[in-house]
Amino acid sequence: MATNTKTHKAARYAVPVAVFGVAAATIAMVPAFANAGGPDLPKVTAQQLIEKIAASDVQQLSGSARISTDLGLPTLASGLLGGGGVAGGSADPQDKVAQLANGTHTFRVAADGPDRQKLTFLDGKDEYSLIHNGTDVWGYDSQSKEAWHEKHDAAAAEGKDGQGKDGRKTADRLGASPQQLAQDVLKAAGTTTDVSVGDTAQVAGRDAYQLVLKPKQSGSTVGSVQISVDAENGVPLRVQLLSSQGGKPIVDAGFTKVDFAKPAADVFAFTPPKGAKVTEGAAEADKGGKGDHGKEWKGLDAFPGLGALTGGAGDGDVKVLGEGWATVAQISVPGGKGLKDAEAAANGKDAPKEAKQFIDSLGEKVNGTFGSGRVLSTRLVNALITDDGKVYVGAVTKDALVKTANAAK
Structure with missing residues (x-):
């Protein structure tokens, strides 16, 4: 499930992916040993675990997930990112996904290949859903009864190949999945990271290895990045970003329940309810802005x-x-x-x-x-x-x- 939480607003406090650089060629070949509380799994090296992640071809899943973010932002900045639930107000997904950069949020997820994903935020009694189904992307807020819609060919007006100004398609912004976070962490290369395999664990009822990345350099605010990897299929199940100053994780994103069976086709079907206000994303782009972003x-x-x-x-x-x-x-x-x-x-x-x-x-x-x-x-x-x-x-x-x-x- 290709997703990403780094939207226009979230990016204002986000660290460049480059600081998470890790080179496979420099990975310490440290075997994993099961601890008392984790499952007893075969030993693997960090190199083997990275290769397992890279070889994973899982494209179908459903379940629930949670992301908690504690950046320690100033009060005003926290308000700009949204301290409450994601339901209510505009149905623009750029606004909604940005709010994942602050607080704790839970959501249901479903994916069936690169052309069908659904993410439903469950903060409070109201829901906000993002649905990507073929060429259509929908956002729907049950509280405000507002819907947002964009066609992939319409999204192309924002940039080459349907990409927005940040280089990503709207359909690729459907949340902050552990898979995407892990891919971002492992994407860049460098010689400044110690990489090892930590204790085994269970995440969402699945046996998992833990890949641990630690900065070699002093002065970083990052203590380590820990990625829990499904022992069977190599899918990252959880990503934790820990502070060098200790305390609770800066970011903790992971599945709480996951099933790798093919979701039913009707999961991705969406028709705006009668009376819902529908905003076309392309029309907003033609006006030179997206909702309140131009203000x-x-x-x-x-x-x-x-x-x-x-x-x-x-x-x-x-x-x-x-x-x-x-x-x-x-x-x-x-x-x-x-x-x-x-x-x-x-x-x-x-x-x-x-x-x-x-x-x-x-x-x-x-x-x-x-x-x-x-x-x-x-x-x-x-x-x-x-x-x-x-x-x-x-x-x-x-x-x-x-x-x-x-x-x-």
Whole structure:
């Protein structure tokens, strides 16, 4: 089931996939031994387990899953991502899937190959469903009784081969499946990761091995990534992203129940209920935006580099510093506009109160060879916004971020 939770809003606090880099050629050949609480499985090496994941051809499944995300976001940022359930409001899937970046959510899943998937969010008594069936993609919110629809050929208007501006098709945004998260983690290559096989486990009633990835570099906010892999068919059943500071996982996504039988065809059938308001995705794209996305406060243009935290890098030049888990993106703002300009814009007479709240939520003041600025901190990603118009963003600690900024001057 090809899915992905990294939508426009979620990406503003997401760490680049590159920091999860792991090279199969450097994998430690550590055998797995069953612990007292796990199933007794044959020993495998990490290399063999990666090969098992790569060889898995499972395309049909159904069941239930849960994702919990604790990024430690500032209050305002948490609100922007949606702290409550996903039902209610717009039926646009970009808005709904973004809310998976905060809090705990449960959902039912079903997949039958690359052209049929369904994901139903079960937060509260109301439901929100995303259905991909052939050339049709539907979103339906039972609370607001709103439906969203897009044809694959209509989606092509957003980009080549039906892809959106972020390079993904709308149909590929149907949630945050453990399979997709695991693929993202294993996609990039590098020599900065220790990879081993941990204790065995049971996930959703299935025997599983655990693939463990740990940064070799110091300064990362990531302690480890643990991927539970179905011992029989190689499907990733659970992904946990653990903080280097301890505590509960930053991200914990996994199946609670799973069946690999072919789902019934009618699972993917959808017709909007009588009286439901239907929004066509292509029509919204023709208007130059998607729902409320076009209503973002234009005052942020006073500091384009802030776009790194609010939906992209804007027009700034981006330079990648470091590698692997220590990767930091340096964004230089055109015209040298910096934090002081953003503060002035936020205090302007036409600025919404949320703009000033956002500026106030930026963390403590820091100084160094780079100059001065503020650090916005989460459990995963830290961002240094300087007074002279640069933004440094990475899944590294505050001290490591300041050190990188100092070295870049």
